[in-house]
Amino acid sequence: MSGPQNIFQLAQRAMSAQSVRMNAAASNLANAGSASSTEEGAYRPLRPVFAEELGSASLSGVRVEAVRRADVAPIRQHQPGHPLADENGDIWVSPVDENEEMIEMLEASRQYRNMVEALSTAKQLMLETMRMK
Secondary structure, three states: OOOOOOHHHHHHHHHHHHHHHHHHHHHHHHOOOOEEOOOOOOOOOEEEEEEEEEOOOOOEEEEEEEEEEOOOOOEEEEOOOOOOOOOOOEEEEOOOOHHHHHHHHHHHHHHHHHHHHHHHHHHHHHHHHHHOO
């Protein structure tokens, strides 16, 4: 896949990347505190992996290379009365840090808004240039 050729393609790819980032954070928040009867079955947070994408005209964009599970261990809790408890009375809870996910969501939305503003500025400058004729 070729890299971005102009500011509009660059912004589209950047906004798509930030959207993936926000979706991953939302998924993680939705699964915060979810329980499982096994360590393997416990939810692990999603983390998007980004890579640089070189284009023409010295533009460097971003692409989503993958969305991977974080390498963090679930939290073991002793709750013998829980319906998912194993024979020892333990359950495994997802290790999602809600504060970290909210910060991730805020940063992604701020960067998304920055790209919207950059597009708006580029559009305005193009319109002003066309009016000069």
